[in-house]
Amino acid sequence: MSQGFDFSIAIGGAAGQGIATPGNILARMFVRRGLHLNAYNAYQSIIRGGHILLTMRVREQEALSHGDHINLLLCLNQDTMTRHLRHLGPGAYAVYNADNITPGEHQDGVHLCGMPVTELTGDAKNKLAQNTAALGVIAHVLGLDFEVLESALTLQFQRKGEAVVSSNVAVARAGYEYSSANFTPLANHLPQNPDPLAVWTGNDALAMGGAAAGVKFYCAYPMSPSTGVLHWMAKNARELGIMVRQVEDEIGVANMAVGAAHTGARTMCATSGGGFALMTEAIGSAAMMEIPVVFINVMRAGPSTGVPTKTEQGDLWQALGASQGDFERIVVAPQDAHDAFSTIGEVFNLVDRYQCPAIVLSDLLISEGTFSVPPDDIDMFPPIERGKLIRESNGDAGPYNRYLDTADGISPRAVPGVPGHVHVVATDEHDEEGILISDEFTNPIKRRQMVEKRARKLDDYFTRVAAPEVEGDEDAEVTLVGWGSTAGVIEEAMEQLRADGVKVNRIAVKWILPFHAEAVTEALSGARKTLIIENNHSGQFHRYLRSETGITADGHIRKYDGEPFMPHHIADGVRAHLAGSVSGGVFVPDQEILV
Amino acid sequence: MTIELREKPLTAKDFKGKVDPDWCPGCGDFALLRATQMSVAELGLSPHQIVCVSGIGCSSNFPGYFNSYGMHTLHGRALAVATGVKMANQTLTVLVTGGDGDGYGIGGNHFTHTARRNVDLTYLVMNNQIYGLTTGQVSPSSSLGMKTKSTPFGNIERPVNPITSAIMNGATYVGRGFSGNIKQLVRLIKGAIEHPGFAVIDVFSPCVTFNRDNTYDFFRQRVAPLEDEGHDPSDWKSACERAMEWDERIYTGLFYQDQAVQSLHAREPILDGGAPPVSHVPEAITQEQRDRIVRRMM
Numbered sequence: 001m002s003q004g005f006d007f008s009i010a011i012g013g014a015a016g017q018g019i020a021t022p023g024n025i026l027a028r029m030f031v032r033r034g035l036h037l038n039a040y041n042a043y044q045s046i047i048r049g050g051h052i053l054l055t056m057r058v059r060e061q062e063a064l065s066h067g068d069h070i071n072l073l074l075c076l077n078q079d080t081m082t083r084h085l086r087h088l089g090p091g092a093y094a095v096y097n098a099d100n101i102t103p104g105e106h107q108d109g110v111h112l113c114g115m116p117v118t119e120l121t122g123d124a125k126n127k128l129a130q131n132t133a134a135l136g137v138i139a140h141v142l143g144l145d146f147e148v149l150e151s152a153l154t155l156q157f158q159r160k161g162e163a164v165v166s167s168n169v170a171v172a173r174a175g176y177e178y179s180s181a182n183f184t185p186l187a188n189h190l191p192q193n194p195d196p197l198a199v200w201t202g203n204d205a206l207a208m209g210g211a212a213a214g215v216k217f218y219c220a221y222p223m224s225p226s227t228g229v230l231h232w233m234a235k236n237a238r239e240l241g242i243m244v245r246q247v248e249d250e251i252g253v254a255n256m257a258v259g260a261a262h263t264g265a266r267t268m269c270a271t272s273g274g275g276f277a278l279m280t281e282a283i284g285s286a287a288m289m290e291i292p293v294v295f296i297n298v299m300r301a302g303p304s305t306g307v308p309t310k311t312e313q314g315d316l317w318q319a320l321g322a323s324q325g326d327f328e329r330i331v332v333a334p335q336d337a338h339d340a341f342s343t344i345g346e347v348f349n350l351v352d353r354y355q356c357p358a359i360v361l362s363d364l365l366i367s368e369g370t371f372s373v374p375p376d377d378i379d380m381f382p383p384i385e386r387g388k389l390i391r392e393s394n395g396d397a398g399p400y401n402r403y404l405d406t407a408d409g410i411s412p413r414a415v416p417g418v419p420g421h422v423h424v425v426a427t428d429e430h431d432e433e434g435i436l437i438s439d440e441f442t443n444p445i446k447r448r449q450m451v452e453k454r455a456r457k458l459d460d461y462f463t464r465v466a467a468p469e470v471e472g473d474e475d476a477e478v479t480l481v482g483w484g485s486t487a488g489v490i491e492e493a494m495e496q497l498r499a500d501g502v503k504v505n506r507i508a509v510k511w512i513l514p515f516h517a518e519a520v521t522e523a524l525s526g527a528r529k530t531l532i533i534e535n536n537h538s539g540q541f542h543r544y545l546r547s548e549t550g551i552t553a554d555g556h557i558r559k560y561d562g563e564p565f566m567p568h569h570i571a572d573g574v575r576a577h578l579a580g581s582v583s584g585g586v587f588v589p590d591q592e593i594l595v
Numbered sequence: 596m597t598i599e600l601r602e603k604p605l606t607a608k609d610f611k612g613k614v615d616p617d618w619c620p621g622c623g624d625f626a627l628l629r630a631t632q633m634s635v636a637e638l639g640l641s642p643h644q645i646v647c648v649s650g651i652g653c654s655s656n657f658p659g660y661f662n663s664y665g666m667h668t669l670h671g672r673a674l675a676v677a678t679g680v681k682m683a684n685q686t687l688t689v690l691v692t693g694g695d696g697d698g699y700g701i702g703g704n705h706f707t708h709t710a711r712r713n714v715d716l717t718y719l720v721m722n723n724q725i726y727g728l729t730t731g732q733v734s735p736s737s738s739l740g741m742k743t744k745s746t747p748f749g750n751i752e753r754p755v756n757p758i759t760s761a762i763m764n765g766a767t768y769v770g771r772g773f774s775g776n777i778k779q780l781v782r783l784i785k786g787a788i789e790h791p792g793f794a795v796i797d798v799f800s801p802c803v804t805f806n807r808d809n810t811y812d813f814f815r816q817r818v819a820p821l822e823d824e825g826h827d828p829s830d831w832k833s834a835c836e837r838a839m840e841w842d843e844r845i846y847t848g849l850f851y852q853d854q855a856v857q858s859l860h861a862r863e864p865i866l867d868g869g870a871p872p873v874s875h876v877p878e879a880i881t882q883e884q885r886d887r888i889v890r891r892m893m
Contacts, residue, residue, distance in 0.1 A: 031893070198892035208888065214878020217683050236888065240880055241865050243682060243873050247675070248708040255672040259648070259679025262666060263687070263874035267679075285669050375893060380885040384878045391875060415874065416646045416664035416680065416687055424612075424658045424665030427651075433613065436659055436667070440617045 004060035005035070005191045008067050009138065011056075012084060013076025016048040021156065022074070022131045023054045023370075026138070027199050029152045030058045031372045034193025038063035038488075039370040040564065042595035045224065045308045051079055053595045056370075060191055064336075064488030066369075068568045070593075072141065074134050075101055083594055085110070093183075095137050097130040113137055113183045120174040132168050136175025143189025146176050198375045202366035203228025203270075205337040205373075206296060209344025210268045211240050212380035215294075217260035217267040219245040219253050221275055224308045225364040226298035229270040250275035254282030254295065261286070261293045262425065264391045264415040266348055270296035273315050274305065276322070283357045284323030289425040290403070290413070290454070292351035292358075292387075294344065299363040301562045310562030311364035313484055313535040316544060319359045320513060326451075328458050330358035331513035333484030337371045339510070345382030350464065352387040354457045355413055361512070363535070365564045366485045390414040390421060401432040405449060409456030458514060465511045467519035472505030473498070478574055479527035480506040481553065483541045486533055486565060493570035502574065509541070515548040524551055531577055533557045533570055539586075556586040563591045607632040610642065612660040623774030623800030623811075624654050624721050628661065630772075630780035631690070631719065635663075638785055640688060647690045648677040650697040653728045654721035654800065657692035671702030674709040677716050678859075684872040685715070685860040688788060695722040695736040699755045703735070710764035710793050715858040717787040718795045720757065723802035724809045731805035741808055757797040758838035762831055762851050768794035769834070769851040773818050774801060775811055779847060786849065792858045799847075814845065821848030828852040 009026060011019050023039070030037050036059045044050040057067040073088060075081040075096040081103055085094055090109030098114030106112070115137060121129045132153075139149040150169050157165045179185075200208070207229045210218065218237075220230040230246065237244040243260075247253045253269050261267035271279060276297040286293045299315045301307035319331045330350055334340035340362055351358045390412055402423040404411040411432075414421030424430075428438035429447055437443045437450075470479070472494060482490045487508040497504045507523050509516075524530055532542045532553045537560040542553055557573035559565050569589035576582050610632040618624050635645060645663035649655035651670035658665030664687075668676045673691045681689045698706055698720045709716065725743060726732040732745035736757065741750045761769045768790040772780040780798065787794035799814050824846070826833060834850040860866055865873070 196893060198889055200892055204892075211880060211888075212885075214880075216873035216876060216878070217679070219679075238864055239887070240884060241870075241873065241876060243863065243865055245678075245682065248704055251672065252675040252705055252708070255669065255675035256679035256682075258668070259666070259676035259681075260683035260874075261679070262676075263680055263684040263872070265683040265872075265874040266878060267683075281669055282672065285672075289666070289668075373892075375889050378885070378889050378892075380880060380888070381882075386878075415684075417643060417684060419641070419643045422642045422662065422664055424647075424667060426659070426665075426667035427669055428667060435613055436656070439656070 005188060006057070006059045006067070007071045008055055008057040008069055009072045009074065010053055010070045010084065011074045011076065012051065012053045012080030014049050014079070015043065015046050015052055017076045018128050018131050019052050019054050019076065022135050023056060025135060025152050025156050026056060027370060028155065029148060031197040031199045033190065034195050034197055035060060035191070035372070036063045036197065037199060037370065037372040038066050040066035040365065041368060042563065043309050051083065051595060053080070053084070053593070058190075060193065064492050065567055066564070068566050072138065074138065076130065077101065087593060093141055095134050111183060113141070113179065115175060115178060120178055121171050129171050132171040133175030136172040137179040137183065139172070140176045140179035141183060141185050143185050146173060149176070195374070197372040198378065199370060199372055200337060201228055201368060201370050202337040202340055202362060203298070203368065204232050205341035206270065206344060206360070206362060206367065207232035208378070208380065209341040211236065211242065212382055213345040213348040214266045214384050215242060215268045216265040217243050217257070219247050219256050219260070219269050220271065221247055221250050221253050223272045223275045225300055225368045226270040226272045226275075226296065228367060229296065250278035251282070254279035255285075257293050258282055258286050258289070258291055261291050262289070262415065264389060268294045268296065268344070270298060272298050272300050273302045273318065276315065276318065280322040283329070283359070284325055284327060285427045286357040287323070287327040287329060287454070288427050290355040290411070291425070292355055294347055294351060294358050294360060296360045296362060298367040299361060307562045309364070311535060311564050312560065312562065313363060314540065315361060316512070316540040319361055320544065322359060328354070328356050328454055329513060330354070330356065331361065332358065332511050333361040333509075334366065335484060335487035335508060335510055337366055337369065338373055338377060340366055341378070342382070349383065349385040352385060352389065353410070354461070355387065355410060356457065361484060363485050388412045390418055393419050396420050402434045403430065403432045403450065403453065405432055405453050408459065409453045461514050462516065467516040468507045468509050468523060470505050470507055470523045473503040476503045476505040476528070478502065478504050478529045478531060478578060479524065480504065480531050480533055480570070480574070481509070481524070481545070482506065482533045483509040483512065486535065489565045489567055490533060490570055492567035493574065496567055496571040497574055502578070504574065512544070515544070517548045520545070521549045521551065529554045529577070531555045531557060531574060533565070535564065536560050555582060558586055558588055559591070561591045563595065565589070604639065605636050605641065607636045610635055610662045612662050614659055616660045617656065618653060619804050621803040622653070623723060623798070623802070624657070626774035626777055627719060627721055627772075627780060627798050627800055628657060630777045631661065631784055634781050634784035634788065637781070638788060645688045645690060646680050647692060648673045648680060649691065650693045650702060652694040652697045654692060654694040655697055671697055671700070672705065673697065674702060674705040674716070674718065678709060678712070678714045681714055681716055682860055682863065684874040685866060686872055689716050691716050691718045693720060694727070695720060695724060696726050696734045699757060700735040706760070707764045710761055710766040710795070712859045713765060713767055713792040713856050715792055715860060716794070717784065718793070719784070720795065720797045721800035722757065722797050723800050723806055724754070725802050725806040727802045727805050738808065756838060757795070758850050759835050761795040762834060762838070765793075766795045767792035767853045767856050768849070770796045770849045771847045772796055772798040773814050773847050774799060775815055776818070776847065779820060783849060790852065791854070791861070792856060817843065817845040818847050819844045821846050821850065826850075
């Protein structure tokens with residue numbers, strides 16, 4: 001299979017050195033050429049200092065992960081050079097400011113592209129000059145005409161005025177010309193696809209999914225890595241008529257969301273594990289009062305404060321068990337940014353239909369990653385189905401029972417303000433009328449009736465939500481099982497394994513609760529060797545799969561160092577399992593790139 | 596000839612809920628329930644226009660006894676839920692009812708921020724200075740030295756002052772009532788509902804079962820209506836000074852009111868110019884909006 005152009009640029013430096021700007025400029029240049037982008041930013045919870053490594057993979061075909069290699073390393077400080085030069089293979093480039101950074105030991109065939117930045121710019125004081133000069137070098141190495149970079153710089157800096165644009169263009173040109181005179185460009189120039197692409201982060205996608213689904217109330221407390229959703233919402237609120245509130249804590253967020261949703265507004269909130277823990281009581285209240293709300297948990301490495309800027313799939317059981325009691329909820333783990341976008345629309349129709357809460361499990365990898373997306377794939381007009389919602393007077397003077405025990409368990413839901421439908425919703429158990437049966441008049445018959453009514457609501461759930469299917473080779477020697485954000489990297493690992501002649505297939509689970517137990521059991525019934533891949537230590541999904549299906553996997557590939565899987569981590573794990581060289585059944589790949 | 600059909604004006608009775616209160620005989624909460632029913636009837640409100648939101652506790656059972664839309668939510672969270680209700684549908688009259696533990700203890704954080712935001716809510720706190728539903732433990736408003744089941748040797752914590760707290764946090768209508776004076780309660784509640792901002796009324800609502808210190812008699816000997824004192828509710832310094840008095844004389848009535856501060860929904864840009872509530876606008880965005888968003892991504 002032809003791989004086409006596939007090139008990863010890593011920009012490394014300390015927080016505050018201005019990594020984002022060259023990253024943005026390059027990203028825009030790539031997607032305007034119609035090239036696919038998958039960028040992962042490894043960073044720390046620090047505003048100045050530390051070590052950041054932004055890896056941008058640009059590809060002629062779709063890029064499902066941030067890849068295995070660094071083809072060009074831009075070092076903004078010595079630390080970056082020291083950490084990562086050894087990862088560069090033959091033909092790779094190291095671009096750096098030769099005034100203050102020295103390369104060390106390196107493999108043969110690495111292009112060392114030192115820029116005499118002070119000499120090129122005539123300005124020893126401007127600390128950002130090396131970033132711009134480097135863009136000139138990168139544009140040359142990629143075989144681009146300088147005009148392409150010039151227009152990208154103009155676009156980036158035009159808000160800051162003509163002087164800023166022209167000084168940046170001059171520095172970039174000096175870098176470009178120095179590179180032309182001294183460095184060898186890539187043999188395969190950066191290609192161009194016919195149609196330009198757009199670029200978004202996973203958090204943008206989640207927010208846009210909400211906007212498209214008709215979210216009119218969004219509230220949040222800032223928490224990495226979910227804050228991007230709040231930022232998108234806040235920025236676009238006025239234009240889209242979305243009310244956005246920043247609340248004092250996540251307890252307030254979740255409860256405010258419940259209140260807003262009760263009035264009929266589609267309501268969403270996002271947080272990460274710690275905030276989600278604070279939200280849990282309110283999630284149960286939404287279930288008890290039968291109010292549809294979508295709660296997003298963007299998972300990061302835990303427990304407790306954990307590693308705020310690192311990824312993990314460690315909150316599965318937290319979502320499954322969020323809030324006390326035994327109640328119906330939907331848990332879904334989207335597989336990538338575009339999937340996150342469209343999942344939100346689907347989830348809103350489900351929660352409106354079933355009048356229950358839903359939990360969307362994203363993670364840092366999806367949410368803070370930057371990805372290309374074909375603009376025509378951004379369908380912001382999903383079907384909007386509000387279920388049995390009564391928002392206007394229908395002349396019905398009653399009697400109205402909010403929790404009417406209907407055949408499908410779903411009761412017509414009137415919102416406050418509608419005449420003839422006055423009722424009280426309660427977090428206490430209640431009867432069909434909404435009258436409490438918790439304190440003075442407990443009633444086992446009515447309690448059972450209400451528990452069964454709520455449970456029955458989801459009876460037709462499986463007819464509305466796609467079951468996972470086996471994808472890949474028939475008669476595979478190994479079947480890979482993943483959930484949520486690992487779908488893309490597993491697919492790339494499978495491509496690598498196939499190139500080695502390994503027959504492999506997989507199932508990617510997205511809809512977690514209720515669980516497609518029959519479909520998954522059927523899908524795995526023919527598997528010769530089942531390996532479960534997840535970004536946590538204890539195998540949370542494996543335990544869940546076993547509890548729902550009785551299936552025990554033959555082996556595991558797990559990563560819990562805070563960094564996401566790279567394709568070769570999984571491919572290596574599969575090879576090791578096939579060779580029988582995994583002791584204890586769990587393969588844990590080493591994270592080679594230390595960030 | 597047309598016959599004009601005029602519905603009979605509603606009375607307090609029309610706001611009686613589906614069930615009778617399960618409060619102990621003599622509980623102060625009965626008076627506040629009655630006063631609230633009278634207030635909304637006198638203001639000409641209909642049950643469907645009102646949402647009564649509560650947390651958990653004896654007094655938080657209020658919505659079940661009051662004929663309006665109601666939400667009986669989680670312990671301490673009524674103000675957060677009510678803010679969501681009011682902001683998503685500003686046309687509703689939103690009452691919040693609960694106790695001192697619910698509002699000043701577990702819900703204290705929301706109390707601070709709801710006041711600061713000046714959300715247009717009427718918050719009625721039935722303050723009995725004790726945890727009643729859990730059978731008599733110390734509350735954030737229990738007096739220093741008070742003996743309860745959780746402070747058998749006397750409370751060593753000083754009580755919160757709801758009036759000064761509310762004023763300092765930014766509430767724009769702050770009053771204190773007493774279950775022994777329904778007339779004053781009705782005046783305060785009507786004023787609170789009509790006030791366009793966060794209105795707090797702390798109501799001495801004696802717990803006849805678990806609080807033997809702060810009884811009807813205790814208050815009857817001390818309460819002094821501010822109306823009789825020539826107090827100017829726009830004078831916050833005087834309001835705070837009077838709110839600090841406790842031992843000999845305890846003032847009731849309207850301590851503070853500021854009508855110049857806009858409520859949160861009045862400041863909300865997307866509700867500018869009398870926009871409809873977000874609960875009732877069409878969900879779908881327009882093609883033009885979508886195209887603008889996508890253009891910015893390219």
